[in-house]
Amino acid sequence: xxxxxxxxxxxxxxxxxxxxxxxxxxxxxxxxxxxxxxxxxxxxxxxxxxxxxxxxxxxxxxxxxxxxxxxxxxxxxxxxxxxxxxxxxxxxxxxxxxxxxxxxxxxxxxxxxxxxxxxxxxxxxxxxxxxxxxxxxxxxxxxxxxxxxxxxxxxxxxxxxxxxxxxxxxxxxxxxxxxxxxxxx
Amino acid sequence: xxxxxxxxxxxxxxxxxxxxxxxxxxxxxxxxxxxxxxxxxxxxxxxxxxxxxxxxxxxxxxxxxxxxxxxxxxxxxxxxxxxxxxxxxxxxxxxxxxxxxxxxxxxxxxxxxxxxxxxxxxxxxxxxxxxxxxxxxxxxxxxxxxxxxxxxxxxxxxxxxxxxxxxxxxxxxxxxxxxxxxxxxxxxxxxxxxxxxxxxxxxxxxxxxxxxxxxxxxxxxxxxxxxxxxxxxx
Numbered sequence: 568x569x570x571x572x573x574x575x576x577x578x579x580x581x582x583x584x585x586x587x588x589x590x591x592x593x594x595x596x597x598x599x600x601x602x603x604x605x606x607x608x609x610x611x612x613x614x615x616x617x618x619x620x621x622x623x624x625x626x627x628x629x630x631x632x633x634x635x636x637x638x639x640x641x642x643x644x645x646x647x648x649x650x651x652x653x654x655x656x657x658x659x660x661x662x663x664x665x666x667x668x669x670x671x672x673x674x675x676x677x678x679x680x681x682x683x684x685x686x687x688x689x690x691x692x693x694x695x696x697x698x699x700x701x702x703x704x705x706x707x708x709x710x711x712x713x714x715x716x717x718x719x720x721x722x723x724x725x726x727x728x729x730x731x732x733x734x735x736x737x738x739x740x741x742x743x744x745x746x747x748x749x750x751x752x
Numbered sequence: 753x754x755x756x757x758x759x760x761x762x763x764x765x766x767x768x769x770x771x772x773x774x775x776x777x778x779x780x781x782x783x784x785x786x787x788x789x790x791x792x793x794x795x796x797x798x799x800x801x802x803x804x805x806x807x808x809x810x811x812x813x814x815x816x817x818x819x820x821x822x823x824x825x826x827x828x829x830x831x832x833x834x835x836x837x838x839x840x841x842x843x844x845x846x847x848x849x850x851x852x853x854x855x856x857x858x859x860x861x862x863x864x865x866x867x868x869x870x871x872x873x874x875x876x877x878x879x880x881x882x883x884x885x886x887x888x889x890x891x892x893x894x895x896x897x898x899x900x901x902x903x904x905x906x907x908x909x910x911x912x913x914x915x916x917x918x919x920x921x922x923x924x925x926x927x928x929x930x931x932x933x934x935x936x937x938x939x940x941x942x943x944x945x946x947x948x949x950x951x952x953x954x955x956x957x958x959x960x961x962x963x964x965x966x967x968x969x970x971x972x973x974x975x976x977x978x979x980x981x982x983x984x985x986x
Binding site for chain 1: 766767770771773774775776777778779782797800803804805806807808809810811812813814815816817818819822823825826827829830831884920922925927928929957959961962970972973974975976977980981982
């Protein structure tokens with residue numbers, strides 16, 4: 568199997584979903600649901616909330632597959648973005664218990680063995696992103712990782728890292744601009 | 753004065769897009785961003801860029817198997833008739849101003865039948881209307897009586913887009929698209945169906961994608977799929 572196969576299969580399956588093919592949605596689900604459920608679970612920290620959101624995510628994929636543009640986005644990134652947005656919206660609107668444990672700048676990035684799709688697809692992009700994160704101050708990088716993975720607001724991040732709100736905003740905004748500059752080099 | 757006020761304004765629109773993608777905004781700010789996403793294509797592109805930039809962070813998330821009944825719940829939801837909403841492509845510049853009247857589609861269908869030399873009422877051929885996800889058909893395709901070729905009639909115009917238009921066939925039950933060749937924006941065209949696919953056109957999906965001049969360099973769609981539909985008997 569060539570290295571691009573999983574990605575192109577996902578692109579093809581999404582094209583069929585756009586045409587109203589339910590079997591193709593099932594293929595997309597089989598290939599990506601463990602990843603997306605992990606993403607929802609991490610943000611919501613509650614299985615039954617995450618299950619509800621996961622359902623919502625694939626119904627959204629069913630309805631919006633025609634909007635997916637393989638020339639602009641990789642399929643797994645597009646799917647993860649839908650899952651994160653749904654989960655964060657749920658988090659903001661619900662009384663789900665907020666994650667409040669402190670964030671340590673030295674927190675190791677957890678490193679589960681990635682699934683086949685993202686391993687192939689993200690490997691290169693991944694290395695660049697990891698390299699650019701390393702150029703940030705450790706606490707900036709830790710705040711950005713925690714924000715992305717947990718869907719935490721500025722206020723929550725400031726509380727978890729015990730810094731004033733303004734400091735947290737500054738860390739993250741400067742960090743994002745530096746990341747962009749680094750990734751575009 | 754807090755430190756956050758010292759960020760240069762140049763970061764402005766892109767920073768809000770980045771903050772939205774990162775997930776640090778509150779509910780109210782997120783709704784404001786979503787309103788802009790629907791109305792400002794430039795801002796939507798900025799968000800898409802940030803999704804690509806930061807997407808790799810998700811690799812740190814451990815996959816978790818969803819409960820076994822999760823799929824059946826999804827399947828039950830999509831089995832209900834769903835209003836398929838207007839999608840992004842309606843906002844694509846090249847569709848602008850080319851709204852499809854049903855009369856245009858009817859004309860294209862008749863053109864396809866005429867091209868096939870079939871009178872209405874003859875043995876039902878396999879046909880497909882290829883739509884853009886919002887109920888707008890953009891192409892009509894029909895398999896010829898021999899089953900060896902396919903006639904494609906554009907029911908709309910693609911203008912100002914230098915990209916090639918490539919047609920793909922995905923046999924029922926398969927996921928790999930097979931190229932049938934390039935089609936022209938303004939005229940009907942007859943394409944040969946490769947012999948190994950000729951018997952497998954029933955219920956196959958046809959998809960149209962935009963590709964670099966000369967067609968996809970990889971043998972698989974590389975650009976946006978602008979229309980798709982299923983080949984069924986009339």
